Amino acid sequence: MNDKFLKPYDPKTTEDRIYALWEESGFFNPDKLPERNQKGEPFSIVLPPPNVTGVLHMGSALMLAIEDIMVRYARMKGKKTVWIPGTDHAAIATQAVVEKDIQKKEGKSRHDLGREELLKRIDVFAQQSRDTIVKQMRKMGCSIDWSREAFTLDEARNFAVRTAFKKMYDDGLIYRGNRVVNWDPKGQTTISDDEIEYETRKTKLYTFKYSKDIPISISTTRPETKLGDTAIAVHPDDARYAHYVGKEYDAVFAGEPIHLKVIADRSVEPEFGTGALGVTPAHSSIDWEMAQRHVLPLKQVINEYAKMTAGSDAIKGKKVAEAREAVVAWLKEQGLLEKEEDIEHNISIAQRTGGVIEPLPKLQWFVGVNTEFERDGKTTTLKTLMKEAVAGSSAIQVIPERFEKVYFHWIENLRDWCISRQIWYGHRVPVWYKGAELYCGMEAPKGEGWTQDEDTLDTWFSSGLWTFSTLGWPDEAEFKKNRAYHPTTILETGSDILFFWVARMILMSTYLLNEAPFKTVYLHGLVRDAQGRKISKSLGNNIDPLDMIAKYGADAVRMSLIVGVGPGNDSKVGEDKIKAYKLFANKVWNMTRFILTAVGEDVTYDPTFTAWSSADAVHIQRLNELLNEITKEMDEFKFYLVSEKLYAYAWHEVADVILEESKKILAEGSPEEIVSRKQFLLQCLIRMIAALHPFMPYVTEEIWADLPHSNKSDKSLLMVEKWPV
RNA sequence: GCGCGGUUAGCUCAGUUGGUAGAGCAUCCCCUUGACGUGGGGAGGGUCACAGGUUCGAAUCCUGUAUCGCGCACCA
Numbered sequence A: 001m002n003d004k005f006l007k008p009y010d011p012k013t014t015e016d017r018i019y020a021l022w023e024e025s026g027f028f029n030p031d032k033l034p035e036r037n038q039k040g041e042p043f044s045i046v047l048p049p050p051n052v053t054g055v056l057h058m059g060s061a062l063m064l065a066i067e068d069i070m071v072r073y074a075r076m077k078g079k080k081t082v083w084i085p086g087t088d089h090a091a092i093a094t095q096a097v098v099e100k101d102i103q104k105k106e107g108k109s110r111h112d113l114g115r116e117e118l119l120k121r122i123d124v125f126a127q128q129s130r131d132t133i134v135k136q137m138r139k140m141g142c143s144i145d146w147s148r149e150a151f152t153l154d155e156a157r158n159f160a161v162r163t164a165f166k167k168m169y170d171d172g173l174i175y176r177g178n179r180v181v182n183w184d185p186k187g188q189t190t191i192s193d194d195e196i197e198y199e200t201r202k203t204k205l206y207t208f209k210y211s212k213d214i215p216i217s218i219s220t221t222r223p224e225t226k227l228g229d230t231a232i233a234v235h236p237d238d239a240r241y242a243h244y245v246g247k248e249y250d251a252v253f254a255g256e257p258i259h260l261k262v263i264a265d266r267s268v269e270p271e272f273g274t275g276a277l278g279v280t281p282a283h284s285s286i287d288w289e290m291a292q293r294h295v296l297p298l299k300q301v302i303n304e305y306a307k308m309t310a311g312s313d314a315i316k317g318k319k320v321a322e323a324r325e326a327v328v329a330w331l332k333e334q335g336l337l338e339k340e341e342d343i344e345h346n347i348s349i350a351q352r353t354g355g356v357i358e359p360l361p362k363l364q365w366f367v368g369v370n371t372e373f374e375r376d377g378k379t380t381t382l383k384t385l386m387k388e389a390v391a392g393s394s395a396i397q398v399i400p401e402r403f404e405k406v407y408f409h410w411i412e413n414l415r416d417w418c419i420s421r422q423i424w425y426g427h428r429v430p431v432w433y434k435g436a437e438l439y440c441g442m443e444a445p446k447g448e449g450w451t452q453d454e455d456t457l458d459t460w461f462s463s464g465l466w467t468f469s470t471l472g473w474p475d476e477a478e479f480k481k482n483r484a485y486h487p488t489t490i491l492e493t494g495s496d497i498l499f500f501w502v503a504r505m506i507l508m509s510t511y512l513l514n515e516a517p518f519k520t521v522y523l524h525g526l527v528r529d530a531q532g533r534k535i536s537k538s539l540g541n542n543i544d545p546l547d548m549i550a551k552y553g554a555d556a557v558r559m560s561l562i563v564g565v566g567p568g569n570d571s572k573v574g575e576d577k578i579k580a581y582k583l584f585a586n587k588v589w590n591m592t593r594f595i596l597t598a599v600g601e602d603v604t605y606d607p608t609f610t611a612w613s614s615a616d617a618v619h620i621q622r623l624n625e626l627l628n629e630i631t632k633e634m635d636e637f638k639f640y641l642v643s644e645k646l647y648a649y650a651w652h653e654v655a656d657v658i659l660e661e662s663k664k665i666l667a668e669g670s671p672e673e674i675v676s677r678k679q680f681l682l683q684c685l686i687r688m689i690a691a692l693h694p695f696m697p698y699v700t701e702e703i704w705a706d707l708p709h710s711n712k713s714d715k716s717l718l719m720v721e722k723w724p725v
Numbered sequence B: 001g002c003g004c005g006g007u008u009a010g011c012u013c014a015g016u017u018g019g020u021a022g023a024g025c026a027u028c029c030c031c032u033u034g035a036c037g038u039g040g041g042g043a044g045g046g047u048c049a050c051a052g053g054u055u056c057g058a059a060u061c062c063u064g065u066a067u068c069g070c071g072c073a074c075c076a
Helices: A011-025 A058-076 A091-106 A115-139 A155-170 A223-228 A285-294 A320-334 A382-390 A403-412 A459-463 A476-481 A495-512 A545-552 A554-562 A575-599 A614-635 A639-668 A671-692 A697-704
Strands: A042-046 A080-084 A174-184 A189-191 A196-209 A217-220 A231-234 A248-253 A256-264 A276-279 A337-350 A358-367 A373-375 A378-380 A397-399 A431-434 A437-440 A488-494 A518-524
Touching: A011 A545, A011 A554, A011 A697, A042 A058, A058 A080, A058 A488, A058 A518, A058 A545, A058 A554, A091 A115, A091 A459, A115 A545, A155 A174, A155 A437, A155 A459, A155 A495, A174 A285, A174 A337, A196 A320, A217 A223, A217 A276, A223 A256, A223 A320, A231 A285, A256 A285, A276 A285, A285 A358, A320 A337, A382 A403, A382 A495, A397 A403, A403 A495, A459 A495, A488 A495, A495 A518, A545 A554, A545 A575, A554 A575, A554 A639, A554 A697, A575 A639, A575 A671, A575 A697, A614 A639, A614 A671, A639 A671, A671 A697
Parallel strands: A042 A080, A042 A488, A231 A256, A397 A518, A488 A518
Antiparallel strands: A174 A189, A174 A358, A196 A217, A196 A337, A231 A276, A248 A256, A373 A378, A431 A437
């Protein structure tokens, strides 16, 4: 027996060495896998590219653990397995981080630096961040094919983005339109509907008349926007106001001349407030839609800095919050204010910057999700394609299934996707202008005087292409080589990015490739702290996976994240739990020591042994049953059950019962019983270690090196051994 | 408002197709220092949120209620 077993298992001196062995073997790369896998069916998975803004947190550790389990299991099952890594440029998030840093350290804004210099700085940051993330993923033991690493903003992915954009533009699915969009005054950019978070706050609902001459009272939480009103809307069946419909009024409201037309619209709720509302087409998307229906003029009174551009001197140039007070003061002074009530109200916040969203009319690029087009001889829309990909029998399977409902619900409410951003870091919109001319193409058009659109694309536009842009698309030769890997076998990611990413991948893939991006989606939940609180900077309750790995080993961290944590469910992790699995790794280590010692060097392992004693016949049957059971559960992605069962089997059946019983048999049993027991102990250990490998790759690989197994050779690694069914 | 999920031992959670309630941690007792930077054996502790229903039988299926969390919508 190797002397290493005389000491307790030490992940620190083991893990990096083992990882190096794996990498040297080349087995992370599907093309370098053994013969058996070359002939196996393909298994492919893309890594949800971590944002280059950050470092690894427990959530990413969970993701990596689940995915590595899937990948290692597939490899052991003999599949031609590839796991493709990469990072996400995370446009707004990254630019915001770097800008903030430069502002803090140098007191300079992005405009002081200029586009080119800022991009250079971000690239440096992104590269460093990428290196950190990659290092962390190695520490976790990820068996990922580094030779295929991609970046959502590299050359190849930019080519994919331009190709996708142009095709969608040519097909009329991407259009430029002037609409009220979500403007983030803090980030100085538009954002999509999904990048908004809502916060309930107490606010005041004011009821007032625009002037003494206008008979209808309206209610609003934002009096300052009323300077931009161009209509008063009432419900068509509301008898109180029927006789006003069609009438027009002029007034000077807080120093601003306004012209209002009374319209009837079914979207007005007669029960709310006075049953009449002021229509502000420029600063509310609902009102914008109403204005479209009634052909109302649009009047912008708030600018990109959330400051007023109209009104009296007390108002013009002021921030909206101050302007609100000024308008209310004016209303009181004029005796127009009728009521002031406290209400709870949702305000829209930009997810990345925390800025309060200001709806503004802007000329932006959109993906038309309801735009009809021809596909396979039928008229369809992107929305329909997205729906069909998950409905239907041959469709994408979502685990847990309940998220399908959430997905469909989201699609029902989906509006056109605003994809242009007024930031510099990202894929530039591949459109050029010359006067009134517009050109969309892969490269700048020939001739003088063309300038490229200043905007960049939503980061999710490029991540939407991820399953196939990482496989070479749209380069035909390159993509052909990898064609067997798409649709990818499975997508594993956090349930929180179902809409952002999963849905967008389905959109892009079904549209551009006419096939689903993956066959199965496995969603994991949020990792919380030991008390069940969300991990957040302000709480300071972040547990750094790297610290935990240093202390307890990657195997322990992986197990602690996996055991008992079903798909889609939030989980709690604390140091105690991690520690418990470090003890388990050591337990397995010691069981190995005991078995190897008890069996002795002179016994040859015989995998075909069948002359079991009556006691061992029971044990071997149980082992077979267990392995069959967990294999089925592995195929059903029930890793939380398998890990728990293996833990319980190893510790409480093998160690507590079988090993204790063996002491007596080996000392006092008949020769037949002793031979049988020794063969059983070896077989049990070998198969148990193999089954544990996807979960605890390091300790099992380290033990494997000293086990008597069938194809013993220097290159024999557990990671490519057969799954022990 | 609509939808989704949770509610099981002090804590964290399992409970696969309905068949006498489980694990880990914690607590208490006993044993163990020749596999185990300890380990083993045992004990206490739950009207499975509540109320109905289906069934020979319900933690499990159905209906409703409460409560917590989340998503979406509304947000004048």
